[in-house]
Amino acid sequence: MKERLEALRTEALQELQQVTDPQQLNDLRVKYLGKKGALTEISRGMGGLSAEERPIIGQVANDVRGAIEEVIAAKQAAFQQAETEGRLRAETIDVSLPGKKLAAGAVHPLNKIVQEIEDIFIGLGYTVAEGPEVETDYYNFEALNLPKDHPARDMQDSFYVTDELLMRTQTSPVQIRTMKAMNGKTPVKVICPGKVYRRDDDDATHSFQFNQIEGLVVGPNIRMSDLKGTLLQFVQLMFGKQAQIRLRPSFFPFTEPSAEVDVTCSQCGGHGCRMCKQTGWLEILGCGMVHPRVLEMGGYDPDEVSGFAFGMGVERIALLKYGIDDIRHFYTNDLRFLSQFVRM
């Protein structure tokens, strides 16, 4: 019997060597190991063996079964692997083809800048104030220490609607409106973004409509050094830690002293380049200590409180920040332009 078993092993293993597909393998499994298989057949004859022989032959039968099963398992694993590999091969796609992107529009670059500046000042404890775009002559000029016939009115030729109403030429009237609304309370800490209008022929650097952001702080002991501290903090948050400021004396009717503010050129870091005309500085802001007459018009006693104000052109900052060459792009709304501002 042992010989039969050994022969069976030899035969089975030989046959298994030849197997090429899972079906054949299964057939052979049934043929040798199945309920009616060859091995079961032989094992059935074990009943006729002696008690001494039985465990020995039983051991041989088990060995043979084990050997056959081992080969079948190995074959099966190989087939499975081949099949898996085949399937994966078939499922392979071209990963270089473009995907289906999420829809993504862009906030207008001017509003991107406004939001960024708003966020900086909100972080510094400011609120955002707004006012009408059509203003009275009083709020736009007179309350800002620019009486009729003041020569400084030449600085900004305006679009009048009537003798008393005009398109605001600056966001500064919002300062007066804010102060009046505060009813003498301090501190005032606001920024005022918005559209303004000045009679100007449009070209690459001028637009009759543009955006400003102004800031106003009024309190019991506001100093010019606080203004410098605030602006330095702002430019470092806006343009980076390395940014410095430089103040030059200037003139605005609503501030005294007044200053123009330059910031380290963001392009060259102050070494001098084409953008900053080799000076290392970019002019971005006007500022000063609120003129006592303006405080009075806002309902404050200039002997009790003082304040500072600053203002900047949003377009100018956007032009500098993004390297845009023509201010008119902002209002043409060409999608090829707008879609460049998708980035956060």
Add this chain to the structure above:
Amino acid sequence: MNVSYKWLSEYIDLNGYTGEELAELMTGGGIEIDVVESRNKGVTGVVVGLVLTREKHPDADKLSVCTVDVGQAEPLQIVCGAKNVEAGQLVPVATIGAKLPGDFAIKRAKLRGVESQGMICSAKELGINDKLLPKDQQEGILVLPEGNAIGRSILDVLALDDEVLELDLTPNRSDCLSMLGVAYEVAALTGRQVKLPDNRVNDAAEAASDYVSVVIEAKEQCTRYSARYIKGIQVGPAPLWMQNRLIAAGIRPINNVVDITNFVMLEYGQPLHAFDADKVSGGNIVVRQAREGETLVTLDDQERKLEPHNLLITDGERPLALAGVMGGADSEVTAATVNILLESAHFEGSLVRKTSRQVGLRSESSIRFEKGADPARVLPALDRAASLMAKHASGLVLDGVVEAIASAHSEAVVEVSLDKINRYLGTTLSRLEVETILGRLQFPFELSLEGVFIVNVPTRRGDISRDVDLIEEVARLYGYDNIPTTPIEGETTPGALTKPQAIRRELRKRLTDAGLHEVISYSFTHPERTKLFPSLTNGAQPVRLALPMSEDRSVLRTSLLPQLIETATYNHNRKNHDVAIFEIGTVFHTEESELTRLPSEKHRLAVLLTGSKAAAQWNRKAVPVDFYDAKGVLETIADVLGVSGLISYEAAQPEDMHPGRTAAVVMETERGSQTIGYLGQLHPQVQLDHDLADTYVLEIELAPLYDKADFDIVYKTLPRYPAMQRDIAVVLGADVGAGKLIASVRETAGGLLESVNVFDVFTGEKLGADKKSVALSLVYRHAERTLTDEEVSELHNRVVTELEQSFAAELRK
């Protein structure tokens, strides 16, 4: 103001400062210098030459052959093409090796066979702006006045070895509209002293008052009028050095008399005027306001109609000049003038400004009066001009100044304490530092025992009238850069956006996340554009600008859509057919045709979609946008702002919109249902007019959303009991809105209905004409127990019955 470096150095020592360094110093002090220009545009080797002979060129009609003495051993032979060259003239000669502007080198040359050893130059060839030359020098070669040594460098003769600083003055610093003013500024910056010009007059024995009388009638408008009488003038060219200085300052020399008045105006900032005294009847000067109907022919030969607010210089009868703006042609100084009445006066600035605007004339004189001339310089400037007339126009200056003074000028006295200065600036300046600065400004002051500086501000600095003005002077001379940077002290404040601001931010974010681009349009538009979409303006009028730059930008927009449509067309014309854009902006409405109060400014949101939602690509077809994309935008916004329950959409036919594809957006507010905007497709005709394919738009008011937006999120327990879903399909009239069906279902089913969703809508021949099938999916749920089949069926049947009865709906089985 253009300031010649050399000229300025007559009044203050500029040693140690180049033009550039001076410009940097002044800019740092607050007087911005735009540019420093060399007067020499590239001239070397050009000298004064004397034309000895001039012969016609043998072979060229238009050329001359000259011999010119340039101080060399032999005269040079030069071929010249200018018509005005003559023997005996002194002329600029570019010798061999010389260079002219544009890197033009002079070489030995043969012109039509005749050798030329150089070139006789025109002013233009020397780089001088010929518009600034006397008229007779604008063409041909430059003829120099006698007395210039042969061989002398032309750079010396024409003062080209100089730099000009172009000052960009702020309106408050009109003191720097004069050389002396600039000198005082440089003195303050450098600590050096100002040297005043020599204005001593050697009066003749005869008294001016025998020839001149002055009366001021308009005492408010003219505070002082001073005159001198100068006899026996010889009108001719001014000395070359003076002409050079005028040219450097950008003023064209005319004759010695006019040039002297201009020269002194530039020196002192005090405008002067010279009358031909023999044209001033009786020598009487009366300063008064114009009378109705009066006219004056001004120097530019224009007849001006005068208005009562114009201030006039008259001879008692006829107007002679528009005070401070321009003289009259009648009394103009001409070559024949012998006697001169020289005016130096102080006119009120705003009046001069008004007149100069009215007549459209801004002169060097009017600019200075407008911005405020120094009243203390009326006399010194008059004397300086008189002394120059004696010297350079052979005039005899009669004894005395004839003048009328309506009101005397006094210096402003301004007080500021050291403590206030330091408190205001955040500095720790010492008393001595402030004293030094005031000293450099040449502001006389006293220091009180309490530490208050009592400062007598010279009238030349009319911009300084209160303590903060003095603080600025101290700050700018101390240096803004030296002021420390400090944090604001005192109470901290919380920063935040207001609700409307936060809502606009959120809208921007949601819409861009959905793939729409934000645009910003101009607020000014063409009146025709405001006539589109009348339903969006509710009969309001557009606000019109008084003086628009063009009709195209003459009124304020009354709605946002017209410009969004323009933007879509603009992009369409550039092959961008898929446009998804929005704008959040202000529109302007008024009920008045002539505005007496501010127009109402409304915040609005407008959206425009046209073309495909996303471009076709290898795995996706382009899906065209439709009405429901636009509606979905609004529905999402309403969800985000928590106002969905307040908004409904009602079919509407507003003008310029597709009558079958437009909805009014209706919102429940305190004042009842209110249409807050429209949503739909553009009318096909509007699409055609703008070259657009099917385009879907919406425009809504934001104020009602600001009011009603609800940001509070209240959590609802997740359901613990199962839901039961029932679907219905009904056939009903095609004109019944699905919205009404849903409303009916909601009402009948009541609280057990969790949701109802339209999952299919179709029409077809099988259904019959004017019929459609609508399929609804209803989900029922009870919050506290499991619903039984029976009760849901009972409820559902009622829903169906209600649909059948109310809408003549037939249940599809």
